[in-house]
Amino acid sequence: MAEMTKDFATGPAALARDLHRDYGRGGAAVRALRGVSVDFAPGTFTAVMGPSGSGKTTLLHCLAGIDRPTRGSVFWGGVEVSRLPERRLAQLRRSRVGFVFQAFNLMPAMTVAQNVELPGRLAGERPDRERVREALARVGLAGRERHRPGQLSGGQQQRVAIARALVCRPQVLFADEPTGALDRTTGHEVLDLLRSGVDQEGQTCVMVTHDPVAAAYADRVLLLADGVLVEELSRPTAARVGELLSRMGG
Numbered sequence: 100m101a102e103m104t105k106d107f108a109t110g111p112a113a114l115a116r117d118l119h120r121d122y123g124r125g126g127a128a129v130r131a132l133r134g135v136s137v138d139f140a141p142g143t144f145t146a147v148m149g150p151s152g153s154g155k156t157t158l159l160h161c162l163a164g165i166d167r168p169t170r171g172s173v174f175w176g177g178v179e180v181s182r183l184p185e186r187r188l189a190q191l192r193r194s195r196v197g198f199v200f201q202a203f204n205l206m207p208a209m210t211v212a213q214n215v216e217l218p219g220r221l222a223g224e225r226p227d228r229e230r231v232r233e234a235l236a237r238v239g240l241a242g243r244e245r246h247r248p249g250q251l252s253g254g255q256q257q258r259v260a261i262a263r264a265l266v267c268r269p270q271v272l273f274a275d276e277p278t279g280a281l282d283r284t285t286g287h288e289v290l291d292l293l294r295s296g297v298d299q300e301g302q303t304c305v306m307v308t309h310d311p312v313a314a315a316y317a318d319r320v321l322l323l324a325d326g327v328l329v330e331e332l333s334r335p336t337a338a339r340v341g342e343l344l345s346r347m348g349g
């Protein structure tokens with residue numbers, strides 16, 4: 100592929116350089132990102148934190164190729180994705196990244212297996228039953244293929260959404276407040292799952308969260324404020340993250 104560079108195998112799984120995202124123009128423009136540069140090494144788990152409106156979701160969407168930066172670049176492996184034409188970007192996004200939302204975003208009328216197959220079907224592929232079974236087994240939902248989302252608990256529904264994101268074996272899994280709609284115990288199950296994907300399968304994971312306890316599952320915490328990265332914390336504990344957040348607020 101022409102846009103591939105030779106560092107593909109060894110470089111970061113994803114990176115951003117001088118990322119800017121403005122919403123609107125002129126004096127009324129909201130500058131959601133104002134020059135973010137960051138690398139995500141393969142097999143690492145990063146939590147993105149910061150006050151409401153600091154640009155966390157915008158950063159995640161730009162990194163995942165769901166939104167385009169106004170200026171700056173995003174790379175997956177050695178591929179610069181921020182300038183790819185829409186069709187090529189959609190194709191690459193399907194095979195390289197997975198995305199998990201706070202609200203699960205499952206189709207209620209479809210079975211669990213059909214939900215996991217859906218992105219592939221939308222891309223015109225024939226469903227691979229074995230892969231779907233594997234993805235569901237990986238999230239602890241073997242045997243629930245024929246159930247509907249409404250027959251599952253919130254935590255199980257989020258695990259279906261994670262299986263859907265993992266079924267194409269993405270290089271990077273992005274999760275936007277994946278435990279935001281869950282109680283604490285169920286939230287921990289989802290976080291354990293994300294953590295074990297990183298430890299056991301070398302998955303790269305980037306997660307937005309407001310919760311210091313959730314952030315402590317990560318290897319690193321990035322703190323955003325007003326669209327810029329202001330702090331980075333390695334091997335976070337909930338107490339250190341809490342301290343950092345209260346320092347920011349004070």
Ligand SMILES: Nc1ncnc2c1ncn2[C@@H]1O[C@H](COP(=O)(O)OP(=O)(O)OP(=O)(O)O)[C@@H](O)[C@H]1O
Nearest residue numbers: 122123129131149150151152153154155156157158
């Ligand atoms: N589509 C949009 N149009 C206009 N402004 C937007 C749009 N999306 C986001 N913004 C603005 O960009 C800024 C960053 O928003 P973003 O959702 O990325 O923040 P966040 O840190 O994820 O917030 P929260 O923690 O509340 O979810 C905010 O000021 C927001 O109002």
